[in-house]
Amino acid sequence: MSRIGKQSIPVPAGVKVAIAAATREVSVTGPKGTLKFVIRPEMTVVYDDSKKEVVCGVDDMKKVDIGGRRAYWGTTRSTINNMIEGVTKGYERKLEVNGVGYTAKLQGKNLVLQVGFCHPIIMAIPAGVNVVVEGNLLTITGNDKQAVGGFAAQVRMQRKPEPYNGKGVKYLEETITRKQGKAFGA
Numbered sequence: 761m762s763r764i765g766k767q768s769i770p771v772p773a774g775v776k777v778a779i780a781a782a783t784r785e786v787s788v789t790g791p792k793g794t795l796k797f798v799i800r801p802e803m804t805v806v807y808d809d810s811k812k813e814v815v816c817g818v819d820d821m822k823k824v825d826i827g828g829r830r831a832y833w834g835t836t837r838s839t840i841n842n843m844i845e846g847v848t849k850g851y852e853r854k855l856e857v858n859g860v861g862y863t864a865k866l867q868g869k870n871l872v873l874q875v876g877f878c879h880p881i882i883m884a885i886p887a888g889v890n891v892v893v894e895g896n897l898l899t900i901t902g903n904d905k906q907a908v909g910g911f912a913a914q915v916r917m918q919r920k921p922e923p924y925n926g927k928g929v930k931y932l933e934e935t936i937t938r939k940q941g942k943a944f945g946a
Contacts, residue, residue: 763834764833764834764837764838765816765817765818765833765834765836765837766817766833767837768811768813768814768815769813769814769815769816769837769840769841769844770812770813771812771813771814771844772812772844772848773812774790774791774848775788775789775790775847775848776788776789776790777807777814777844778807779805779807783798784798784799784800784801785797785798785799786798786799786805786840786843788843788844788847789847790847790848790903791847791848792846792847792848792849792850792903793847793888793903794847795843795846795847795903795904797839797840797843800829800832800836802818802819802829802830802832803816803817803818803819803832803833803836804816804818804819805817805836805840814840814844816833816836816837816840817833818830818833842905842906843904845905846902846903846904846905847903850901850902850903851901851902851903851904851905851908851909852899852900852901852908853899853900853908853909853912854897854898854899854900854931854932854933855897855898855900855912855915855916855929855930855931855932856896856897856898856929856931856932857873857896857898857928857929858896858921858926858927858928858929858930859875859876859919859925859927859928860927861874861876862875862876862896862919862927862928862929863896864893864896864898866891866893867882869884869885870883870884870885871883871885871891871893871898871915873915873918873919873929875918875919875928876919876927877919881918883914883915883918885911886907886910886911888902888903888904888907889901889902889904889907889908889911890902891911897932898915898929900912900915912931915929916929916930916931921934921936923936923937923938923939924938924939924941
């Protein structure tokens with residue numbers, strides 16, 4: 761039994777939840793936009809308008825747990841909870857670019873990184889994600905947790921921080937474990 765999945769999801773005021781039975785699509789609309797998610801056929805999602813809560817469950821008609829179908833119970837609940845939180849508060853990741861000559865700038869809908877290669881790295885910013893560059897600090901915001909975290913991880917992957925000087929792109933809250941380097945003479 762899923763401890764996370766059986767918890768109901770409270771829906772705050774100003775958020776509308778719609779579940780399309782034919783397409784099995786959950787749509788969440790709030791002040792920061794609209795997010796959609798298609799649930800798996802093994803799952804059931806019910807929105808109680810009087811209690812203002814969403815309840816996820818496993819379809820009782822499919823009692824056999826073939827291939828770990830019950831494993832999607834908590835995942836479905838967490839995804840819908842993240843959607844509700846995203847359309848009310850939004851998500852934010854901050855990245856820091858460290859290194860001599862390492863820069864980041866915006867050109868239209870692209871992020872241009874100069875991180876020690878002979879050429880600039882041009883990354884297209886996905887829809888629904890906003891990027892703000894202030895000096896060596898990148899702020900990535902949006903209402904979709906997966907899109908914000910995924911784009912932040914792609915930016916960090918272009919030049920991971922190295923352990924000797926700390927050069928590279930790192931999350932703001934990340935700490936780099938430094939290594940000593942070679943010792944000359946004795």
